[in-house]
Amino acid sequence: MGEFDLIRRFFTWPTPRAVVGVGDDCALLAPNIGTHLAISTDTLISGRHFFADVDPYALGQKALAVNLSDLAACGARPSAFVLALTLPEVNTAWLEAFAKGLFDLAQTHGCELIGGDTTRGPLTITITVFGEVPNTPAGGVTHGIATGALLRSGALVGDDIYVSGSVGDAALALRALQGKITLPVSVMAAARARLERPEPRVALGMALREVASACADVSDGLRGDLGHILERSQLGAALQWDALMPLLATRQNYPGGALAFDASFGSDFAAQCVLGGGDDYELVFTAAQTKRMAVTHAAKQSATPVTRIGTVVSGHGIALLDTNGKTLPPLDAGDFAAFDHFSLG
Numbered sequence: 001m002g003e004f005d006l007i008r009r010f011f012t013w014p015t016p017r018a019v020v021g022v023g024d025d026c027a028l029l030a031p032n033i034g035t036h037l038a039i040s041t042d043t044l045i046s047g048r049h050f051f052a053d054v055d056p057y058a059l060g061q062k063a064l065a066v067n068l069s070d071l072a073a074c075g076a077r078p079s080a081f082v083l084a085l086t087l088p089e090v091n092t093a094w095l096e097a098f099a100k101g102l103f104d105l106a107q108t109h110g111c112e113l114i115g116g117d118t119t120r121g122p123l124t125i126t127i128t129v130f131g132e133v134p135n136t137p138a139g140g141v142t143h144g145i146a147t148g149a150l151l152r153s154g155a156l157v158g159d160d161i162y163v164s165g166s167v168g169d170a171a172l173a174l175r176a177l178q179g180k181i182t183l184p185v186s187v188m189a190a191a192r193a194r195l196e197r198p199e200p201r202v203a204l205g206m207a208l209r210e211v212a213s214a215c216a217d218v219s220d221g222l223r224g225d226l227g228h229i230l231e232r233s234q235l236g237a238a239l240q241w242d243a244l245m246p247l248l249a250t251r252q253n254y255p256g257g258a259l260a261f262d263a264s265f266g267s268d269f270a271a272q273c274v275l276g277g278g279d280d281y282e283l284v285f286t287a288a289q290t291k292r293m294a295v296t297h298a299a300k301q302s303a304t305p306v307t308r309i310g311t312v313v314s315g316h317g318i319a320l321l322d323t324n325g326k327t328l329p330p331l332d333a334g335d336f337a338a339f340d341h342f343s344l345g
């Protein structure tokens with residue numbers, strides 16, 4: 001099968017929204033009036049971001065999910081994407097499953113595949129997504145930049161800090177797949193689903209547009225991604241230890257309960273997973289305390305659980321507080337130091 005047959009067979013889908021989709025030199029999109037175009041790109045490399053033998057359907061979904069997660073973090077509505085695919089060989093069964101995974105998630109979010117590039121080489125998937133956000137601020141949220149998008153830079157002292165869903169479970173599954181830890185079969189399936197089938201929080205992101213003061217998605221770990229908000233906002237954070245611990249769903253659902261989890265892995269391990277674990281694709285965001293009802297409403301409207309975990313403070317860095325508000329000693333990051341491609345040899 002040639003390159004163009006491959007594109008036609010696997011990656012040419014209906015594109016009702018695009019003016020021109022796959023097949024010409026450029027795709028053409030007609031942006032809606034009153035919007036900013038939100039753009040993001042992410043690459044997944046075999047052996048680095050996923051195991052070479054991972055289920056291709058799940059991989060197709062994840063390749064798009066990690067990109068949609070960036071749109072979610074900006075409060076953008078997905079509209080289209082392009083796919084740059086590097087393949088070592090043409091394996092039609094693999095391509096069929098990969099394309100199906102990609103297509104199913106794309107359809108769920110109304111995001112059209114409008115173009116791409118196909119080359120031969122080590123398996124690498126790069127997706128660039130396009131989305132739309134209102135181009136004017138609303139709901140009294142001002143970011144210092146005239147846009148309706150959620151940015152990392154808008155947090156203010158006294159804002160509440162929230163995270164959606166559960167965090168740390170994907171990292172736990174990764175460690176189990178690497179043979180570093182052993183998880184009971186009953187919990188491994190759930191943890192592995194978090195790693196291989198992340199659910200981008202697109203509906204929550206859009207519902208938070210007029211509510212959150214700053215937002216980021218949790219791809220590299222809660223500490224690192226909240227850290228990005230704090231850095232861009234030039235502020236610090238105080239997090240409640242007791243609010244963080246239940247965020248690790250695996251620990252909550254562990255046979256014998258959270259205490260049994262702690263007994264198996266050591267008491268700080270859950271905190272390390274929650275703060276340092278990557279690949280969850282949840283949203284971490286800040287909102288004024290006056291917006292608590294609105295946050296609850298956004299969570300309900302998007303059917304997404306949200307937990308308040310702390311407060312934005314002046315200064316810098318992230319402090320952990322016990323129930324009495326006392327600062328806990330800094331947590332050793334263990335092997336959860338935030339993943340940075342260029343800090344590794």
Ligand code: ADP
Pocket residue numbers: 007011012021022023024025026027083084085113114115116117118
């Ligand atoms: P060009 O050489 O002009 O850059 P190509 O020959 O690479 O274009 O691609 C032909 C058409 O197929 C273009 O419209 C391009 O966007 C599309 N395309 C190529 N690869 C993919 C892919 N993996 N998925 C979707 N569309 C693709």
Ligand code: MG
Pocket residue numbers: 024025
């Ligand atoms: Mg061309």
